[in-house]
Amino acid sequence: MSHKxxxxIKGMTCQDCANKIEKELASLNGIEEAxxxxxxxxxxVKYNPEAIEVTAIKKVFTRRGYAVTETRGSVTDAFEYKYKETARVFSVGILLLSSWLIHLLTGIPPVITDSMALAAIMIGGYPIASKAIKALIKRELNVDALVAIAASAAIAIGDYTEAGLVIFxxxxxxxxxSVTLARTTRAIKGLASLIPDTVKLKRGDLEVDVPSSEIKVGDVVVVRSGEHIAIDGVIVKGDATIDQxxxxxESIPVERSSGDDVYSGTINKVGAVEIxxxxxxxxxTVARIERMITEAQGRKAPVERTVDRFAKYFVPAILILSAIVFLATGDVRRAITVLIVACPCALVLGTPTAVVAAIGAAARKGILIKGGGGFRGSWQDQRCYL
Incomplete structure (x- = not known):
């Protein structure tokens, strides 16, 4: 019997890292899908527990230096705002802008502006260089390696501002x-806020406040006007108007009475019921919806798989193209220009980011999309079934 x-994961630096892990997982005996x-x-990961253990799966991540923890359907915090990274971006930007303005508007010697650009390079380049070195040690090429090479080449010929711009x-x-994904993550986490922290548990003739996490199947919960329903259940006593x-x-609240089903995350507008x-x-229901959205974000659309295959060859191809330009022209600046133009690598990151943001935005509007594949060809649809 298969398990999922x-x-x-913490520590991945680009989509290529994810692709390499996925490929290694797929090669393991007992892994059915990754x-x-x-x-x-x-x-x-979908796997056969009789053929492979969870510890063996985790080793695929830890061998590459990534921190990995098993989750239970909750949304990852990996892309929440990071104050250190935010400060680094703004520091590099301010230093480069100040350097350019001082050079443009004053007669201060270039050594001052070059020093400011070098400071920006050191602040912003350290994490990039660190990740690039780790990748090269593993005999891998990623976007960080491409940026590090381009910046180093620019520094070597004295173009400090250009090197800083590449890093910036x-x-x-x-x-x-990160900002886009953090907003999407918080929107999905908002589903959890629909579940109250405490509920009124019926015990004989008494009502006892208990944490909603302690409710068990078969318990009877009292829900009054204005309160959220914390569990899926059936009304055993009372009548209410429920916003579900x-x-x-449904945009209009519905009437519910004894024998009717109700769902977690809905609101009792009027009345009091025992559920x-x-x-x-x-x-x-709310937990399953949150889980569906989170898993949907991890499913790749066909266009993402195409981009992933392209990304595998992107960095080596750019390095080869840069070398060809240098051999053909003998101009090192033109060769470096090729590296600089390719550095942002928007094609590699843009597609998966757009898919995740779209799924999150749809979830905020009550639309559930089961994976990136749902976007394929959707622009051609001429009918909408409700």
């Missing part, structure tokens, strides 16, 4: 990506 497990996403910083562009792109627009899409729990915790 989800991991949260999907690794750099954008969501998570891996979803990469850092800015990663920062904007989040679950069913017998049929599903609790991770089995509730």
């Amino acid at each position: 497990i989800k991991f949260s 999907s690794v996403s750099f954008v969501t910083a998570q891996a979803i 562009i990469l850092l800015l792109g990663e920062f904007l990506e 627009s989040l679950i069913t899409g 017998k729990a049929t599903k609790v915790g991770r089995d509730t």
Whole structure:
């Protein structure tokens, strides 16, 4: 019998890292399916527990220096705002802008502006150089290696500002990506806020406040006007008007009475009811919706798989092209220009980021999309079924 497990990963630097992990996982005996996403910083693995253990799966990540933890359907925090990275981006940007303005508007010797550009390079280049060195030690080429080579070449010929701009562009792109993904992550986490921290548990003739996480199947919970329903269940006593627009899409609250089913995350607008729990915790409707959205973000659209295959050859191809330009022209600046133009690598990161952001945006509007494949050809659809 197959099992599915989800991991949260920290330490990946680009989609190529994720592709290499995915390829290694797929080669293991007992792995039936593996999907690794750099954008969501998570891996979803379907495996046969009789053929491979979870510890062996984790070793694929830890051998490469990544921190990996098993998750239980919660949204990863890997792309929450990082104050250190934010400060680094703004510091590099301010130093480069100041250097350019001083050079443009004053007669200060170039050594001052060059020193400011070098300071920007040191602040922004350290994490990039560190990741590039680690990749090269593993005999791998990634975007960080490409940026490091381009920046180093620019420094070697004295173009300090250009080297700083290359680093700044990469850092800015990663920062904007993190902002987009953090917003999407928080929107999905907002689903959890629909579940109250405590509920009124019926015990005989008494009502006892208990944490919603302690409710078990078969318990009877009292829900009054204005309160959120924490569990899936059936009404055993009372009548109420329930707003279940989040679950069913119905814009108008519906009347519910004894014998009717109700769902977690919905709101009791009017009335008081006693609900017998049929599903609790991770089995509730809200928990399953959150889990579906999170897993959907990890599923790759066909266009993403195409981009992933392209990314594998992107960095070596750019290095070869730069070498050809140098041999053909004898101009090192033109060769470096090729490296600089290619550095942002927007094609590699843009597609998965757009897919994740779109799924999150749709979820905020009550639209559930089961994976990036749902976007393929959607622009050709001429009908909408409700």
